[in-house]
Amino acid sequence: MPAGSPPTQTSTTGPSTTGPRKHDQPHARARLISEHSAIIAGQATTLGVTFEIDEHWHLYWDGQSDSGLPPRIKLKLPEGFTAGPVQWPAPKRLVVPGPMLDYVYEDRVTLLIPLQASTMVATGSTAEIKADLEWLVCKDVCVGGEATLSLALPILSAGQDVVLSSDVKTLFAQARNRLPRQWPMDASAPKLEWSEDRLIIRAADAKKLAFYAGNDGVPLADAVTQGEAMGDTLALNLDWPSGAGSSPRVRGVLELWPRDAASPSTTMLYAVDLPVPRDNSTTTPPPSGSR
Numbered sequence: 001m002p003a004g005s006p007p008t009q010t011s012t013t014g015p016s017t018t019g020p021r022k023h024d025q026p027h028a029r030a031r032l033i034s035e036h037s038a039i040i041a042g043q044a045t046t047l048g049v050t051f052e053i054d055e056h057w058h059l060y061w062d063g064q065s066d067s068g069l070p071p072r073i074k075l076k077l078p079e080g081f082t083a084g085p086v087q088w089p090a091p092k093r094l095v096v097p098g099p100m101l102d103y104v105y106e107d108r109v110t111l112l113i114p115l116q117a118s119t120m121v122a123t124g125s126t127a128e129i130k131a132d133l134e135w136l137v138c139k140d141v142c143v144g145g146e147a148t149l150s151l152a153l154p155i156l157s158a159g160q161d162v163v164l165s166s167d168v169k170t171l172f173a174q175a176r177n178r179l180p181r182q183w184p185m186d187a188s189a190p191k192l193e194w195s196e197d198r199l200i201i202r203a204a205d206a207k208k209l210a211f212y213a214g215n216d217g218v219p220l221a222d223a224v225t226q227g228e229a230m231g232d233t234l235a236l237n238l239d240w241p242s243g244a245g246s247s248p249r250v251r252g253v254l255e256l257w258p259r260d261a262a263s264p265s266t267t268m269l270y271a272v273d274l275p276v277p278r279d280n281s282t283t284t285p286p287p288s289g290s291r
Helices: 166-177
Strands: 008-013 028-034 044-053 072-076 081-083 092-096 100-105 108-117 126-138 142-156 191-195 198-202 206-213 228-230 233-237 249-258 268-275
Touching: 028 126, 028 142, 028 166, 044 126, 044 142, 044 166, 072 108, 108 166, 206 233, 228 233
Parallel strands: none
Antiparallel strands: 008 142, 028 044, 044 108, 072 126, 081 108, 092 100, 126 142, 191 198, 198 233, 206 228, 206 249, 249 268
């Protein structure tokens, strides 16, 4: 493959986890993409797994949904390449009869995967990357799907030009726009307070707040009714008595809709990862990873 040529992509599909083969169940279609048309030895790029989802159907975020499972991605990389953890764009809330709360993706989502090439990879060769995928797509019923996708990226030496893949540039931009940022350390940060087993979040400039509970965190006592609120205050009751467990933490994503945003769809996303205090203190330090 000539240097700088577009990456080659192929796809094979196997039987879904329920029902007939995937081509008979086109409710979600997966695609493996690369942000760059090639990769430089010793440098990094980003892979993406894009799902195109049929109207009224949804996939699941990697969080504390009451039903469903998030997509599973298993990469097969050539020697000299390493991948980082999947970066999950923030979801939306979906309340279904029960009531139950799921954190979902609709229409389209791109899951991001950092990819690093070592300095020892052979320039002039091609990196063959494969991804085994499994997912669950749901509407009134749920349908399992699976696919094996592949991508061929030419490996270039330092100093050669690597361009952004123009046909996927928008997909990466949309995904990054939904990634939560680290908790701010200035006056713009929402205020966090504890009252026994309740975390109170206040954001002076917010017209709406929502919290998406992440994995490995303390569950919410009633995420259906208390996981979002109109106005500038959100109170989260935890389903975990104070002092229970060795080191309980609240983990997830906070989404904030500013009052003065130019567009109603403009939001701010913050990663939340903070310890549950043992002494019922009224204030708490900012989430870990803040800067």
